Amino acid sequence: MVYIVGLLSLVFLALAFMVFGRLTSVMKSVGTSGEQETYGGTSNKINGAMFMVFLILGTIAATWSFIHSTQYFLPEASSIHGRRTDGLFWGSMAIVTASALLTNILLFYFAYKYQYKDGKRATYYPENHKLELLWTVVPAVVMAIMVFTGWKAWRDIMSEAPEGAQEVELVGKQFNWIARYPGVDNNKLGAFNYKLIDNNNEVGIDYSDEAAFDDFTAPELHIPVGKPVLIRIRARDVLHSVFIPHMRVKMDAVPGMPTRFWFHPDKTTEQMRNETGNQNFKYEIACTEICGRGHFSMKMNLVVEDQESWNKWCAEQKPLLSSFPEYASRIPASLKAKAAKYLPTVGADTTSTASTGGVASSGSASLR
Template sequence: MNIWMLLAMIFMIFLVIFQIAKASEYVSVLKGEKKSREQANSINAVLMIVFLVVGLIGAYYCHKHLTPMTLFPQGSASEEGKEIDKMFIITLVLTGIIFVATQICLFVFSYLYREKEGRKSFYFPHNNTLELIWTIVPAIALTVLVVFGLRHWYKITGDAPANSMVVEITGQQFGWIYRYPGNDKVLGKRSFKLINAAESNVLGQDWADSHNNDDLMPSKMYLVKGVPVKLIIGSKDVIHDVGLPHFRLKMDAVPGIPTTLWFTPNRTTAEMRAETKNEEFEYEIVCDQLCGNSHYAMRGVIEVVTQEEFDKIMSEVKPNYFAAFPDKDPANAKKEAAPAADSVVAKATK
């Protein structure tokens, strides 16, 4: 109800302004062109100040009431993201100060230097000093910001720490596929020519490579708090983008060109649920690249756990090799052996 009342008030204000402008237009016809222009300029000058005040109040209101709805109050869920948050805040403060200052100058100057009787305009076509100031100063500021950005970019896309866990994430319309190396700590080879969903080989794993035999493919991504993780990112079809908003990171998923990214989670999912007082909280993977009709639904889940919880979860995940070759699954071999043993016992009792 409050929103509708606010919209109605805004509409009425614009309606009043419009009526005043129309009335002044009719009066100007009677007074003459020069008087009409001066009156219109005076009205516009006052409206400039009104617009400035209302605009700044609106910007402050939006900042105060909408910032708590963003992810910033939670802080970054990765150690590397903390530095990116700092860089973002510095950029926001710097550009915010410049924005407010320039807007005040723009509207106040429009009010102070409006047309008046007896006032002459002054202008000059060129000034080297001013040209240098408004070219060099922004160039220096932007260069500093770019250098900070490149420093963080090269860090998260460079060599991951030696103790990093490795997770492969592959995008496809419209979902994510995760693969972990097994006990051998090595991901098996893949080839797009070997992709065959009907034979449980959605990634095109090369079964001739024994490193594929213990690779794990859980339904969601599991990470360990405090342990760096290196993501090997790819795509099966079109360009996607692995967006990790809680961790303040993102990276394109390009068909045929693997990309990498690493970070260190600093809070478990359970800790974030307690902190946000939201029992349904989940770390999300979003696709930040428009990739088709169902792009909006391309969502993945990351669960950050302790090392003990991670080991337990992974011990219960079967390698995809057994899905492709059920007859080589030890669990299936035991099931087949059990009936045979029962028949032997039955014959012995006879």
Template sequence: MFQFIIILGVVLLLVILFTLFRISRLVSVVKGSDKKVASTSNKVNAALFMVFLIGGFGFFFWYSWTYFDDYNLPVASDHGVWTDTLFWVTMAVTGIVFIITNVLLFWFSYAYQHKDGVKAKFYPDNVKLELLWTVVPAIVLAGLVFTGLQAWNDITSAASEDAEIVEIMGYQFAWGVRYPGVKDNALGEYNYQLIDAVNQFGMDLKDKNSYDDFMPIEMHIPKGKEVLLKIRARDVLHSVFLPHFRVKMDAVPGMPTHFKFTATKSTQDMREELGDPEFDYFVTCTEICGKGHFSMKLKLVVDEPADFEKWKSEQPTWLKLNPDYLSKVPEEKRELAKIKAGIVEGDENNLKASI
């Protein structure tokens, strides 16, 4: 700490000395000195423009090449391939324009620095040039916007009838997931007014579809089958982010959202691809939602279809784990609730008829 204070003091001293030097030079100009005070510093500033241009772009390209694999994660979903393609096309278009405009900006600052006896050219307007740099960017940007809109419409459109439905809810500071039971494959209704310390999803036990719903401690999805994420938030704004699947959607209180995708690589596939036996997918939050935002992570496992079905069949229903809530089930549906929840063994034929 003491060494840092010394270094900081030296830097501040140099800044003060440089400022005093500049003030003295400017004062001499104000007094009408014939001495050409701007010549040297002007050349230095012009040269620094080129140094910054070369150094900045050099660092930019070196960093992008060296750490490319760290920020370009392997894609593990169908739509993620198309999303990546759109991203890199956009990066190419905007990147080329960025490089050209900045090279010209810094080069012009160097090449057309102040020189005695040289007068700047007055170039008021050029209609053709203005049309060119207005129409061409408009066409290019329209193309990027409409292709992006097509991808957006695809991932937010209605899911297929056999899609695997998973409800995910964000709350400070964790994620909860709810699955429809294997007996009816339909999520029960919910009511936010029913949320309490145990019924965190606000499940409405008047709805018979809720009796076999279950809430595991980790999220599982099948490989190769469409998954529909039903997303909501219980308190503040959150954001569901699955980087390897290129999934990102805000979880907004009072406004359910959704996202559909198909995983193409199981957890084991990705472990083998990366050579990392400890690899796991995670759901994270990318919306700063409070002091515990950093801890909002939920493990996600991508199973082979047969393994996923086996996992689902082994999950206890929420009502079975919380039998006290049977008292909130309407009396005429209580027997059905016990059967669907697995609290008692029942006649499967009667159960199917009831459903």
């Protein structure tokens, strides 16, 4: 309600301006009817002065609002490449803010200083090749430096993930993320096929690949601290984009084209809680590519912990195959023996065969 009142008052303000403008124009037309247009009048002086007022007040407002806003900016990055791009960002920001400020000052000051005066004549000054060359070359050099530093960072960030990076997989769907882990035994992500997706096998794990047997999924992403982590990214339905703001990570999830992003997290969730003084602090993963009605609410929590507790957490998780032993029917005969340890004990063999039939048919239905 308060806002409606506010809105109405603003509309009223605009209307008041309108009336004011009308009045002045009427008065003006009465005063100077029939005269030839002149330009050195009060309006010209006011407009000239307004540019200076705008420049000064605008600079103050910009400075104040920046200082006020810094408290809400994201804290220092929790990944190694993130700190590098942060440094580059603020360095570049300093350069461009300074140049924008300088050029805006010149623009507004010249507008004010050289406003119309009767009898004055503008300087006929059509070109100056030296000057033009100067302001072509200087921006070019500054930009070349910015590009070069940026390019080096980009090349390093986008390089192949180092040997021994911990792999995890993130799958986007409307409207949540699913994390798949390579499992505790072989630490290798198994194959996948979108045609195998169903309600239980949400990421389409393909059990004809033995690396898939120990894979498990979770609604939360846990990663170990202090070593490179490679996220393999997929989408099930439409485009999504993995955004981990505190890690300075962003990469689209594309149906039919797996993407990846590797980074080196070096602060655990616990450390961040202490640093920010916020005991409820959580790393988060958001979606930054419009994906439909629930786009804004598509999120996942990220837990960064030390290697030991990460190992422990992984060991506590149950491979998908163990939760849904029906999928055993998709395992080729040659690999059945290897999968046995993830399946319920042989005693329950008869029940598992009974259920496989059902899954096999539903599986082939989805394969069509």
